[in-house]
Amino acid sequence: MTRTQSRFLAAAAVTLALTACSTAPKSPEGKADIRMDSDVALANAEAMDSSLGSFCGDAYGIAVFPRVGKGAVGVGGAYGKGVLYQDGRMVGYCDLSQASIGFQLGAQKYTEILCFEDKESFNRFKTGKFTFNAQATAVALKSGAGANARYADGVSVFTMDESGLMFEAAIGGQKFSYQAI
Numbered sequence: 001m002t003r004t005q006s007r008f009l010a011a012a013a014v015t016l017a018l019t020a021c022s023t024a025p026k027s028p029e030g031k032a033d034i035r036m037d038s039d040v041a042l043a044n045a046e047a048m049d050s051s052l053g054s055f056c057g058d059a060y061g062i063a064v065f066p067r068v069g070k071g072a073v074g075v076g077g078a079y080g081k082g083v084l085y086q087d088g089r090m091v092g093y094c095d096l097s098q099a100s101i102g103f104q105l106g107a108q109k110y111t112e113i114l115c116f117e118d119k120e121s122f123n124r125f126k127t128g129k130f131t132f133n134a135q136a137t138a139v140a141l142k143s144g145a146g147a148n149a150r151y152a153d154g155v156s157v158f159t160m161d162e163s164g165l166m167f168e169a170a171i172g173g174q175k176f177s178y179q180a181i
Contacts, residue, residue: 023179024093025081034066035090038083041066041111045160052113052146052158059115059156061086061122063094063176071107076100080112084178086122092180094125098173113158121154126178130155 025031042064046053056062061084068080078098083090096112116122124130140159149156 023081023095023177024181031093034081034093035083037066038064041161042113045111045113045158048160049146052149055146055149055156056113056115060118061091061116061125063114063116063125065094065096065112068096068110068112069107070098070110072100072104074101074104076104078174082112084126090181092126092178094176094178096174096176098175100173109161111160113160115149115151115156115158117151117154117156124154125176126180128175128177131173131175 025034042056042062046056063082063084065080065082068078070076070078076099079096081093081095084092084094114125116125121130146158149158
């Protein structure tokens, strides 16, 4: 990694960290919007794959990020806000941030849904100690994906509604934060 690439990665990480400081939307309208967007994204995912409904129903908790934006030119980043559910009810707000470096170019938007297998993985997410490389574990949502889904380290990750074009051979990972309602 060159010094210039290191500086760009550091700048991207700082920018994402500063952006991610406010996990919950500030206004009541923003809070209502993110909750509605998350509810709609989850309903759309379940409509796309009916087996996802039973998989998510059996999960200890679910995090839904209805709109994640991702972009890169060598150094990349992604950010999205969402809602955390337990037993079918909203328990808080969450966000994800991602920084990556490598051969990558483009931009895309997508929805990301995390299903937590047990209390331990759910609580690890809530305390901010939950990170992983999503590229290695995410499943593109299509009919039947929920029926074949498996947990890895207590979580199963689904993505859908990808738009845009992204080419990447990059390293990076996602970090999450949580704020109770």
